[in-house]
Amino acid sequence: MRYQQTEFLLSASDFSHFPPDTGAEVAFVGRSNAGKSSAINALTGRRALARISKTPGRTQQINFFRIDEARRLVDLPGYGYAKVARAVRARWERLIERYLQQRRSLRGLVVVVDCRRGLTALDEMLLDWCQAADLPAHVLLTKADKLARGAAGAVLARVRRQLEGRKDGQFSAQLFSATKKQGVEDLQARLAGWYLGDGQKKAPVI
Ligand SMILES: Nc1nc2c(ncn2[C@@H]2O[C@H](COP(=O)(O)OP(=O)(O)OP(=O)(O)O)[C@@H](O)[C@H]2O)c(=O)[nH]1
Numbered sequence: 001m002r003y004q005q006t007e008f009l010l011s012a013s014d015f016s017h018f019p020p021d022t023g024a025e026v027a028f029v030g031r032s033n034a035g036k037s038s039a040i041n042a043l044t045g046r047r048a049l050a051r052i053s054k055t056p057g058r059t060q061q062i063n064f065f066r067i068d069e070a071r072r073l074v075d076l077p078g079y080g081y082a083k084v085a086r087a088v089r090a091r092w093e094r095l096i097e098r099y100l101q102q103r104r105s106l107r108g109l110v111v112v113v114d115c116r117r118g119l120t121a122l123d124e125m126l127l128d129w130c131q132a133a134d135l136p137a138h139v140l141l142t143k144a145d146k147l148a149r150g151a152a153g154a155v156l157a158r159v160r161r162q163l164e165g166r167k168d169g170q171f172s173a174q175l176f177s178a179t180k181k182q183g184v185e186d187l188q189a190r191l192a193g194w195y196l197g198d199g200q201k202k203a204p205v206i
Pocket residue numbers: 030031032033034035036037038039051052053054055056057058059077078079112142143144145146176177178179180
């Protein structure tokens with residue numbers, strides 16, 4: 001797949017502005033500041049494709065990127081950032097929820113998690129949702145460069161244990177560092193399987 005050709009497509013704050021729901025889409029989701037936009041940039045090798053910020057909660061819209069004619073990447077707004085006004089937060093949550101429930105071209109979710117923080121209750125909820133919707137999910141444990149090797153390995157082992165008991169093959173996890181470009185090939189390999197998947201996903205369960 002030619003990730004380097006990925007281009008920004010559009011930003012949408014409303015369902016009616018989403019691009020046509022055809023082809024295959026993979027979405028990055030996770031807490032504010034977890035490193036979603038950085039991961040998309042590292043994945044595509046395009047440094048300034050998705051906007052990165054030091055201020056959590058900056059990505060407030062759903063950003064769509066076009067890899068090629070049939071494939072897109074999606075940067076979802078971060079959740080769980082306490083300092084954002086409740087009304088604004090509720091709006092984001094509705095938007096994300098609607099996206100996850102109704103987007104038929106969605107093939108899998110990359111759940112981006114700061115490896116120093118581990119899976120939070122909201123991340124787990126998202127995984128529960130994936131399970132119910134029969135949607136594969138890959139937990140990307142980012143900022144691995146911030147931990148010593150042993151500590152990072154322990155986090156990965158713990159998260160993999162947390163994923164045990166969920167359906168086999170549907171859930172996976174890896175360490176990642178956008179800064180060090182660690183884990184880019186593993187992420188690409190996981191996404192390749194999703195993009196090659198068999199046609200449109202089933203109608204949403206929820
Ligand atoms: N050390 C290190 N810092 C990272 C890594 N990935 C992201 N960061 C930093 O973490 C901060 C947040 O990164 P973003 O990619 O903007 O995070 P996001 O999840 O898109 O954040 P929102 O859009 O606000 O939800 C920035 O200061 C990044 O430079 C990483 O792998 N290693």
